[in-house]
Amino acid sequence: MRVTIPDHVVFRTFVEETVVLNLETGTYHGLNRTAGRMLELLGELGELDSVTGRIVEETGEDPSRVATDLQAFCDSLAEKRLIEVVTGS
Amino acid sequence: MDPTEGDCALGLRFRGDSLPGLVGGVEEPLPSVTVDLASEAVLGERWGRADGRVIFSRDYHDGRPFLRIEHDPALGYRVWADRHGTHLIAADGRHCSAAVPDPGWRGLKLLASQVMPLATTLHGREVMHAAGVVVEGHLIGIVAASGTGKSSTACRLIAGGASFFADDVLALEIHDAGVRAHPGPRLANVHEADLAAIPEPGRRRLGPPLGQSDKVHLSPPGFPSSMRLDALVFLSRRARAGATEVASLDDVGRRLLGNAFLSYLDPPERLTRQLEVASVIARSVSLISVEIGADDDPGVVARRIEEWVGQAL
Numbered sequence: 001m002r003v004t005i006p007d008h009v010v011f012r013t014f015v016e017e018t019v020v021l022n023l024e025t026g027t028y029h030g031l032n033r034t035a036g037r038m039l040e041l042l043g044e045l046g047e048l049d050s051v052t053g054r055i056v057e058e059t060g061e062d063p064s065r066v067a068t069d070l071q072a073f074c075d076s077l078a079e080k081r082l083i084e085v086v087t088g089s
Numbered sequence: 090m091d092p093t094e095g096d097c098a099l100g101l102r103f104r105g106d107s108l109p110g111l112v113g114g115v116e117e118p119l120p121s122v123t124v125d126l127a128s129e130a131v132l133g134e135r136w137g138r139a140d141g142r143v144i145f146s147r148d149y150h151d152g153r154p155f156l157r158i159e160h161d162p163a164l165g166y167r168v169w170a171d172r173h174g175t176h177l178i179a180a181d182g183r184h185c186s187a188a189v190p191d192p193g194w195r196g197l198k199l200l201a202s203q204v205m206p207l208a209t210t211l212h213g214r215e216v217m218h219a220a221g222v223v224v225e226g227h228l229i230g231i232v233a234a235s236g237t238g239k240s241s242t243a244c245r246l247i248a249g250g251a252s253f254f255a256d257d258v259l260a261l262e263i264h265d266a267g268v269r270a271h272p273g274p275r276l277a278n279v280h281e282a283d284l285a286a287i288p289e290p291g292r293r294r295l296g297p298p299l300g301q302s303d304k305v306h307l308s309p310p311g312f313p314s315s316m317r318l319d320a321l322v323f324l325s326r327r328a329r330a331g332a333t334e335v336a337s338l339d340d341v342g343r344r345l346l347g348n349a350f351l352s353y354l355d356p357p358e359r360l361t362r363q364l365e366v367a368s369v370i371a372r373s374v375s376l377i378s379v380e381i382g383a384d385d386d387p388g389v390v391a392r393r394i395e396e397w398v399g400q401a402l
Contacts, residue, residue: 010361013369014342021364023357028346028364 002086003074005043007080013040018080029082037074042083048074094122098201099209099216099260100271100315101182108187110197110274112311119271120212122185129188132167132175139164145353158203158353166207173199182211194276194299201274204256206350209260210359214271215366216350217261219321221254221270222246224395227402228270228316230259232348233324238387240304241283242324245391250292253309254276254316258350261318261366267373269365272312273317283387319402320375321345322394327366332382333393341371375401 011020011031018036019046022030031039037058041051052067059066077083095104096111102119104109106126127135149155149171159167165180173195177186185208189196206216219230220243224372229246233239240256247253255273262269284292284305296309323344327334338344345367369391370376377397381390 008357010362010364012342014368014371017342019342019346019364019367021360023360026355026360028343030343 001048001074001085002046003042003048004046004086005039005080006081011036016023022080022082024081027030029080035073038070039082041076042074042077046086097259098272098274098311099205100214100262101205101212101256102208103185106187107388108200109189109192110201110308112272112275112277112313114313117314120183120231122183122208124185124187127186128136128189129175129190132177132186132188135186136161136164136167136177139167141167143272148385156203158207168199168203170203176200176204178204178208178211180211182208194302197274197299198278198306199275201276203399205274206258206260207354209271210351210354213362214260214262215257215362218257218344218350219259220256221259222272223254223312223316224398225251227319227398228254229394230270230318230321232321232344233262237324237326238381238390239324240277240279241387242390242394244277244279244283244287244295245387247277247309248287248392250291250294252312253295254312259318261370263369264317265368266369268316268318268370269315271315274310274346275311277307277309279307285342286386286388291392318322318370318374320377320398321370323376323378324390325378325380327380327382330383333385333390334380334382334389335393335397336378336380338376338378342367345370346378357369377401 008023011018013036018031041054045051048070053069055066056063078085095102097114097115098111100119103124104121105124108124116146139161141161143157144160145158147156156170166178168176174190175188210216219232220239221230222243231239231243254302256277260271295307299306301307349363
């Protein structure tokens with residue numbers, strides 16, 4: 001699966017959190033460090049498999065657990081319209 | 090036109106008719122706002138054809154209107170407050186028509202708390218709800234919930250030798266990988282008891298009184314230049330017993346964004362700028378929490394901040 005971060009979403013990383021701003025709704029969302037890194041990699045790499053691979057490299061976590069967590073995270077972001085799932089690729 | 094002609098506040102140079110509370114002697118180039126003073130009736134006629142939408146309002150406890158801010162995409166903004174005045178601010182922030190029935194503290198308070206912050210925001214600055222003082226050459230912003238002691242702490246610092254920079258609003262812009270702040274107008278508001286507790290000659294440093302409401306309104310000397318913001322102090326009351334405590338912060342993003350000012354201005358470019366300024370502050374400004382001990386007065390809090398500045402900056 002591939003995702004993109006739409007133009008109406010901007011985010012900045014702070015010391016302990018990442019703040020995501022939905023410009024369409026004016027709503028801020030706070031992410032912890034791990035989730036912030038996931039979002040950063042989703043913006044950079046797009047493909048969930050690639051993002052999973054990078055996180056496993058960086059953290060040494062179990063790949064299947066990372067994949068499950070990442071999928072759940074993406075579902076949550078997509079529900080809030082903070083990412084878009086690219087279909088047909 | 091002389092680029093340094095006209096007195097200033099919050100990073101704007103006001104030309105034309107005179108407004109109260111402005112700071113003279115500012116030599117840096119700043120965007121200008123032309124001012125014309127008019128009667129309420131004239132402003133009413135000018136705004137009468139507007140399709141104004143109320144975007145912010147506050148009422149007295151008995152329900153009577155106290156403050157209204159309206160927006161019309163073509164004409165700009167109308168800021169009205171009971172007995173404080175009416176102002177029409179152009180959509181680009183370059184012109185202000187002002188009816189100031191009370192040129193004393195009331196007129197200045199509306200200018201300082203709403204009109205000037207709105208105008209500087211329209212010029213691309215970000216505004217933060219914070220007092221500002223210059224301690225030993227360092228600009229310190231003080232952020233606190235209403236009633237916590239922001240103004241009284243700032244006044245104590247000024248009485249002890251710091252310079253007044255802003256009472257309630259800092260105008261900010263990103264500059265050289267840091268954040269630059271512009272000084273506010275010459276208005277400080279402090280509770281009478283807190284003012285009375287400040288010994289002379291320090292009290293004189295706060296300037297002459299302009300009047301009194303629930304607070305005493307003073308006219309301190311204006312600060313004549315913008316400054317790099319060196320530190321933000323987040324004041325709060327301790328939930329448990331103990332002395333005033335200084336600590337580092339771990340929820341920076343939310344705290345910074347939570348203290349942005351003029352929340353009714355929410356076009357995407359402004360929200361993006363808010364986030365960007367908050368991000369630069371988090372990287373470039375020292376951020377501390379000061380929890381005020383139950384038995385500590387503003388003098389104690391001011392001394393702890395002075396000690397921290399001496400050690401950390």
